[in-house]
Amino acid sequence: MSTRVENINKGIIEWAILRNGVSLEDFYARNPSVESWVKGDKKPTVKQLENFTHKVHVPFGYMFLPSPPEETISLPFFRTARKTSTDKVSLNVYHTIQIIQDRQNWLTEYLEDLDFPDLDFVGKYSVKDDYKTVVEDIRKTLQIELDWATKQNSWEQALDYLTNKIEDAGVIVTYSGIVGTNTHRVIDVEECRGFVLVNEKAPFLFINSADAKAAQMFSLIHELAHVWLGESAGFDQQNLLPADDPVEIFCDKVAAEFLVPEIYFLEKWTTTQDFKYLSRIFKVSPIVVARRALDLKLISLKDFLAFYNHYMAEFNKRKTSQGPGGNFYATTKKRVSLRFASFVNNAVNENKLLYRDAYKLTNLKGDTYNKFVTEYLYQ
Numbered sequence: 001m002s003t004r005v006e007n008i009n010k011g012i013i014e015w016a017i018l019r020n021g022v023s024l025e026d027f028y029a030r031n032p033s034v035e036s037w038v039k040g041d042k043k044p045t046v047k048q049l050e051n052f053t054h055k056v057h058v059p060f061g062y063m064f065l066p067s068p069p070e071e072t073i074s075l076p077f078f079r080t081a082r083k084t085s086t087d088k089v090s091l092n093v094y095h096t097i098q099i100i101q102d103r104q105n106w107l108t109e110y111l112e113d114l115d116f117p118d119l120d121f122v123g124k125y126s127v128k129d130d131y132k133t134v135v136e137d138i139r140k141t142l143q144i145e146l147d148w149a150t151k152q153n154s155w156e157q158a159l160d161y162l163t164n165k166i167e168d169a170g171v172i173v174t175y176s177g178i179v180g181t182n183t184h185r186v187i188d189v190e191e192c193r194g195f196v197l198v199n200e201k202a203p204f205l206f207i208n209s210a211d212a213k214a215a216q217m218f219s220l221i222h223e224l225a226h227v228w229l230g231e232s233a234g235f236d237q238q239n240l241l242p243a244d245d246p247v248e249i250f251c252d253k254v255a256a257e258f259l260v261p262e263i264y265f266l267e268k269w270t271t272t273q274d275f276k277y278l279s280r281i282f283k284v285s286p287i288v289v290a291r292r293a294l295d296l297k298l299i300s301l302k303d304f305l306a307f308y309n310h311y312m313a314e315f316n317k318r319k320t321s322q323g324p325g326g327n328f329y330a331t332t333k334k335r336v337s338l339r340f341a342s343f344v345n346n347a348v349n350e351n352k353l354l355y356r357d358a359y360k361l362t363n364l365k366g367d368t369y370n371k372f373v374t375e376y377l378y379q
Helices: 010-019 024-030 032-039 046-056 060-064 091-113 131-142 155-168 213-229 246-259 262-269 275-282 286-295 301-322 328-336 338-349 355-362 366-376
Strands: 172-176 182-186 194-197 204-208 233-235
Touching: 010 024, 010 032, 010 046, 010 060, 024 032, 046 060, 091 172, 091 182, 091 194, 091 204, 091 338, 091 355, 131 155, 131 213, 131 246, 155 172, 155 213, 172 328, 172 338, 194 213, 204 213, 213 246, 213 286, 233 246, 246 286, 262 275, 262 286, 275 286, 286 301, 328 338, 328 366, 338 355, 338 366, 355 366
Parallel strands: 172 204
Antiparallel strands: 194 204, 194 233
């Protein structure tokens, strides 16, 4: 006979449902047995309660707490439409931050054990400094020339080039649009374009890969600027515009100047105002070009938003028509980060990390993990 859970907490059950982003009415309509628990008509079995916690993504032990735990994130999350940051995010973003935080905690300890030096560029500047000085220091650190973009065949290749350069400098870059490997838990671009967790040993940048690649490059350098300021943060950057915060505004200036240097842009603008043509010159997307024109007061906010909304509408249309696809392992390279995966693999080979912990850190298991590290890690 199955064991029934007698001390079920109605408040915790309803908190877990609402925390998962579903209304009680909708959830009960699809799961009438759970409503019977809340009403006291029935008691769940241990297995039934476990299934419920998996469905709403909460630890099983939470079901026996006297009151809901206080869950806050460890970094400010900036919203374009707000004047202040928030420490509350959706469950999918919350769990993604936890995943990246766990990776950072492990890697930081591992690098400390190996006596890796601190990265001297972390927190090197503040918003009181000239943003162009920060841009120059980023270029110097990444060993990128002013005209680096002209040597790339496309802005998609430029994004890969920048990612590799950033990782070579010691910063971990991850791209994902879902929580872990769960394709049913999508990270909403409208809420989170990315976030950065900064420390002196292993800064982590997270880019929402559900976003258009056109916007990912700008997010990447915006986050990198946060590392140079030593400031962790998350952001939505609605319409590719920053929140009304000094750090966010400063990081946007750095990203714009790094990707589209003012002196060259003004020179080209005198001969053409075609965003698509200019995007091919600077190897950035047309919306980044439009954003730069806005920064330099060459177009109005109204004109920028009109172009941005049209561009993103076309992107979403193409994305819908393409449907799911892609190579799992190629995607995994970006979700995990080749630099991070290399450290994990080295730790396993040195008997400093158990396979079960490597599986947890990479969200890969068994044969999938082995195939990834043997066939794809060092390609």
